[in-house]
Structures are given as structure tokens and as C-alpha cells.
Amino acid sequence: MSLETVVEDIRDEARERAKEIRSDAESRADEIVADAEADAEEIRSDAEAEAEREIEREREQRLSSAKLEAKQMRLEARRDALEDVRETVEEEIAAIDGDDREELTRALIDAAADEFDADSDVSVYGRADDEALISDILDDYDGYEYAGERDCLGGVVVESETSRVRVNNTFDSVIDDAWENNLKEISARLFDEEQ
Structure with a gap:
């Protein structure tokens, strides 16, 4: 076997090894990209779910505030109406x-x-x-x-x-x-x- 043949064999072996390493690296890179995409999808999904929960909480809070304000306005209107009725009663009784x-x-x-x-x-x-x-x-x-x-x-x-x-x-x-x-x-x- 000549030196050239040995060198060529080593080169072939090195090329094969490089192909394997490249193939393994590409597979590993594909796995990493797939994992990253899955993680990104999960993060996006979680973020969307959290955003939906936050929107729902905000909506509920605003709805609750609006209901409370409406109730207070109703009570105030009732109180005013009752005060008007009482004043009318007092005026009519004073006029007897x-x-x-x-x-x-x-x-x-x-x-x-x-x-x-x-x-x-x-x-x-x-x-x-x-x-x-x-x-x-x-x-x-x-x-x-x-x-x-x-x-x-x-x-x-x-x-x-x-x-x-x-x-x-x-x-x-x-x-x-x-x-x-x-x-x-x-x-x-x-x-x-x-x-």
C-alpha cells in the first residue's frame, strides 16, 4: 500500500466521518429547531391564554364596577324620590x-x-x-x-x-x-x- 493510498483512505474516512458529523449535527439542529418551535408555540399559547384571562378579568372588573355604579345611581335616585315624597307630605301636613x-x-x-x-x-x-x-x-x-x-x-x-x-x-x-x-x-x- 502506498502512502498515497493511505492518505486517500484517511481522507475518505475523514470525509465519511465529516458526513456523519454533519448529518448528526443537522439532525440535532432539526431537533433543537423543532423543540424551540414547540416551546415558542407553547409560550405563544400560554401568552394568548393569559391575555384572554386578563381580558376576561378586566371585563368582569369593568362590568362589576358598572353594575355597582348603576346600583348606586339607582339608590341615589330612590333616596331623592323618597326625600321628595317626604317633603311633599310635610308641606301638605303643614298646610292643614x-x-x-x-x-x-x-x-x-x-x-x-x-x-x-x-x-x-x-x-x-x-x-x-x-x-x-x-x-x-x-x-x-x-x-x-x-x-x-x-x-x-x-x-x-x-x-x-x-x-x-x-x-x-x-x-x-x-x-x-x-x-x-x-x-x-x-x-x-x-x-x-x-x-
Whole structure:
């Protein structure tokens, strides 16, 4: 075997080995590219899923905020409507006059009188415009006298120093009690809700 043949054999062997290495490298490169593409697809898929979840969370949050704001606006509108109704009631009650006003005032004084002893000196306060009416009614009660004005829609505040009792029988207090005790029903009727 000549040196040239040996060199040629080594070269052939080296070429074969280079082909194998190249083939292995290409296979390995294809695997790496395939793995990288699979990883990239998984990352893209995960990113899309996370983006979808984030969009859904944001949508839910905005929807929840909008619902809350709408509920607050509804409650505020209801509160305003109830306040308007109450103001109307107060205006109409304050405007009661004549025999109706006398009858109501007398009934409130009678109810308050039940709280005091017969021999008590009783002071009665009322709306300034009702002074004459209250004084006339008090002529029927021994020991009762008009003692001054109270800022109210009508009715009376009755008190006695000796028995240390005060009865607030103003139209305002009657409205307050009726309003508090019937607010749910008033609201239901006003807003057509079932009770």
C-alpha cells in the first residue's frame, strides 16, 4: 500500500466521518429547531391564554364596577324620590288648617295629657302660627298653658317641671314615626316592588 493510498483512505474516512458529523449535527439542529418551535408555540399559547384571562378579568372588573355604579345611581335616585315624597307630605301636613288642624292638635294634646298627673302645671309649646289655636284648646285643660313656640310643622310639645316628663307630639314626630315604621312599604309602593 502506498502512502498515497493511505492518505486517500484517511481522507475518505475523514470525509465519511465529516458526513456523519454533519448529518448528526443537522439532525440535532432539526431537533433543537423543532423543540424551540414547540416551546415558542407553547409560550405563544400560554401568552394568548393569559391575555384572554386578563381580558376576561378586566371585563368582569369593568362590568362589576358598572353594575355597582348603576346600583348606586339607582339608590341615589330612590333616596331623592323618597326625600321628595317626604317633603311633599310635610308641606301638605303643614298646610292643614281650620277644623282639621284643630282636631289633630286637640288629639295630640289629649294623647300627651294622659302622661301627666291631674294636678301638674303643664307647659305646652307649638308652632308660632298655632298659638291662638293651642291657647283656645288649652282653655279646656286645668293647669295647662301655652309656653312658647317650637320650630315644627304643627302639633305640640308638652312638658311639666313637677313630673319631669316631656312629650313630643308634633306633626314632625308623628311623621318621623310613621315614616320610620312604614319606609319599606312606602318604598315598595313607590317603586312597584313586591313586599
